[in-house]
Amino acid sequence: MQRVTPSTVADLFDVAGTRTLEQVAAATLAPHTLMQRAGLAVARLAMAIAPHARTVWIACGPGNNGGDGLEAAAQMKLRGFAPIVTWLGNPDRVPPDARASLERARAAGVAFAESPPVAWDLAIDALLGIGASRAPDGEMAEWLRRMHGDTAPVLSVDVPSGLDADTGRLALDRTPPGNGHAARFCLSLLTLKPGLFTAQGRDAAGEVWLDDLDCSASAATPAAWLAGAPPNRPRLQSSHKGSYGDVAVIGGAPGMAGAALLAASAALHAGAGRVFAALLDGHAALDTSQPELMLRDPASLDLSKMTAVAGCGGGAAIRALLPRVLSTAQRAVIDADALNAIALDPALQTLLEARGRRGLPTVLTPHPLEAARLLDVGTSAVQADRLSAAQRLADRFGSVVALKGSGTVIAAPGARPRINLTGNARLASAGTGDVLAGMVGSALAGGLPALEAAQEAVWHHGDLADHWPATPLTASALARGGR
Numbered sequence: 001m002q003r004v005t006p007s008t009v010a011d012l013f014d015v016a017g018t019r020t021l022e023q024v025a026a027a028t029l030a031p032h033t034l035m036q037r038a039g040l041a042v043a044r045l046a047m048a049i050a051p052h053a054r055t056v057w058i059a060c061g062p063g064n065n066g067g068d069g070l071e072a073a074a075q076m077k078l079r080g081f082a083p084i085v086t087w088l089g090n091p092d093r094v095p096p097d098a099r100a101s102l103e104r105a106r107a108a109g110v111a112f113a114e115s116p117p118v119a120w121d122l123a124i125d126a127l128l129g130i131g132a133s134r135a136p137d138g139e140m141a142e143w144l145r146r147m148h149g150d151t152a153p154v155l156s157v158d159v160p161s162g163l164d165a166d167t168g169r170l171a172l173d174r175t176p177p178g179n180g181h182a183a184r185f186c187l188s189l190l191t192l193k194p195g196l197f198t199a200q201g202r203d204a205a206g207e208v209w210l211d212d213l214d215c216s217a218s219a220a221t222p223a224a225w226l227a228g229a230p231p232n233r234p235r236l237q238s239s240h241k242g243s244y245g246d247v248a249v250i251g252g253a254p255g256m257a258g259a260a261l262l263a264a265s266a267a268l269h270a271g272a273g274r275v276f277a278a279l280l281d282g283h284a285a286l287d288t289s290q291p292e293l294m295l296r297d298p299a300s301l302d303l304s305k306m307t308a309v310a311g312c313g314g315g316a317a318i319r320a321l322l323p324r325v326l327s328t329a330q331r332a333v334i335d336a337d338a339l340n341a342i343a344l345d346p347a348l349q350t351l352l353e354a355r356g357r358r359g360l361p362t363v364l365t366p367h368p369l370e371a372a373r374l375l376d377v378g379t380s381a382v383q384a385d386r387l388s389a390a391q392r393l394a395d396r397f398g399s400v401v402a403l404k405g406s407g408t409v410i411a412a413p414g415a416r417p418r419i420n421l422t423g424n425a426r427l428a429s430a431g432t433g434d435v436l437a438g439m440v441g442s443a444l445a446g447g448l449p450a451l452e453a454a455q456e457a458v459w460h461h462g463d464l465a466d467h468w469p470a471t472p473l474t475a476s477a478l479a480r481g482g483r
């Protein structure tokens with residue numbers, strides 16, 4: 001059993017891939033072996049989370065996810081715990097594995113009840129796993145609301161019930177963690193699923209653990225992966241500012257110069273050799289707190305030797321500069337208003353596609369609304385399947401895409417998408433996106449391929465927030481690397 005952290009490197013399998021692996025594994029094992037392993041793993045984690053629990057409520061559903069819960073109940077009872085099972089199954093329709101565990105739970109003397117106990121020290125959600133076919137309703141929904149509204153920890157078996165394991169879409173609203181709510185844990189069985197790590201999945205699952213049930217994962221193709229922490233990239237003694245490239249931040253229309261200056265500051269502190277602030281507001285004053293930044297007229301820059309970071313605070317004025325950026329920049333990060341301009345203008349879309357065909361390194365950094373505009377769909381459609389939205393954008397424009405949000409997805413043409421696990425809700429504040437664009441620009445300018453540049457910048461950006469002291473997180477301090 002392994003705990004998943006932002007540094008974990010692991011393949012993620014969708015429901016179809018997980019089903020394939022389950023079938024391959026089951027074919028070589030004695031009947032009921034997988035469920036016994038699953039139930040024992042659930043029991044072990046439950047006992048580690050709440051070693052002194054007097055009452056453990058195990059809510060079991062009608063299928064094999066419920067079977068895992070029943071098996072865990074049997075295992076905990078044999079170890080001196082007092083689980084109380086509420087089971088929503090029908091004895092006439094229970095699948096064979098779950099039936100075997102039901103009998104083992106009964107034989108072990110597990111208490112069965114019609115309704116949840118009055119109070120509990122740990123709740124185990126074994127209602128629905130990867131077989132969920134609709135939103136929980138009725139008694140099941142009521143139980144989920146009760147366990148997630150209580151202060152006792154919740155351990156979800158395989159996936160939080162009602163969470164789409166492929167997409168991270170949650171079918172049932174529940175109390176957000178943090179509102180007087182206790183910890184959430186999820187023990188993913190056999191495989192890790194992408195939905196645990198993006199969209200609503202991270203909040204719903206809480207701390208994720210994996211037990212692979214001693215099975216190989218070679219018989220299926222992963223849908224995505226966790227790429228873990230970037231390598232350390234120490235600077236060579238002999239390097240100089242030319243080794244780390246030039247970044248030109250093009251943005252900052254009147255009234256929005258701050259966004260471009262944040263991106264420029266982030267690029268500077270992330271290590272770019274030289275950073276030019278090419279502001280669209282010709283009257284903006286130089287940021288005297290950052291004398292290293294060089295203020296330039298955007299028209300004067302030779303972008304063919306530079307990394308352009310275009311769009312931060314760009315307003316409508318960025319549109320006129322985009323043909324030059326897209327056609328000539330050696331490397332480019334396209335953010336914010338530059339993305340909005342491209343979404344509205346087929347000619348710019350053609351230029352971006354052409355850039356992709358020429359193999360010029362390009363990273364798009366949309367948040368869900370910007371991605372929705374580029375794909376000409378609603379934001380909810382993007383959030384309903386973030387992996388596929390990011391991949392479609394990457395394929396369409398021949399670019400690397402970092403689709404921001406909880407569980408940022410990084411996609412590239414012809415590559416398996418990655419999900420980043422650093423970062424937290426403190427990043428949901430003004431200017432943090434500009435900082436990310438600058439950090440990606442710096443990584444690109446330093447010579448990293450676009451996919452690595454995007455992934456490493458996203459990781460560091462989130463990692464800074466994860467290690468932020470107990471002071472407010474501001475974008476300007478984030479741009480300075482927390483200093």
Ligand SMILES: NC(=O)C1=CN([C@@H]2O[C@H](COP(=O)(O)OP(=O)(O)OC[C@H]3O[C@@H](n4cnc5c(N)ncnc54)[C@H](O)[C@@H]3O)[C@@H](O)[C@H]2O)[C@@H](O)CC1
Pocket residue numbers: 022032034035038061062063064065066068095097127128129130131132133134135136137140157158159189190
């Ligand atoms: N068969 C095995 O040996 C193993 C099974 N495993 C477990 O089995 C799970 C998959 O089992 P299943 O395929 O039986 O699927 P589930 O147990 O996830 O759910 C399917 C059952 O729930 C019902 N259902 C679906 N949505 C519902 C809803 N909204 N409200 C009420 N009922 C609903 C279905 O009609 C069906 O009876 C995995 O998630 C995992 O927990 C794993 O432990 C691996 C081993």
Ligand SMILES: [K+]
Pocket residue numbers: 065125126127128129156157158159160161
């Ligand atoms: K579950």
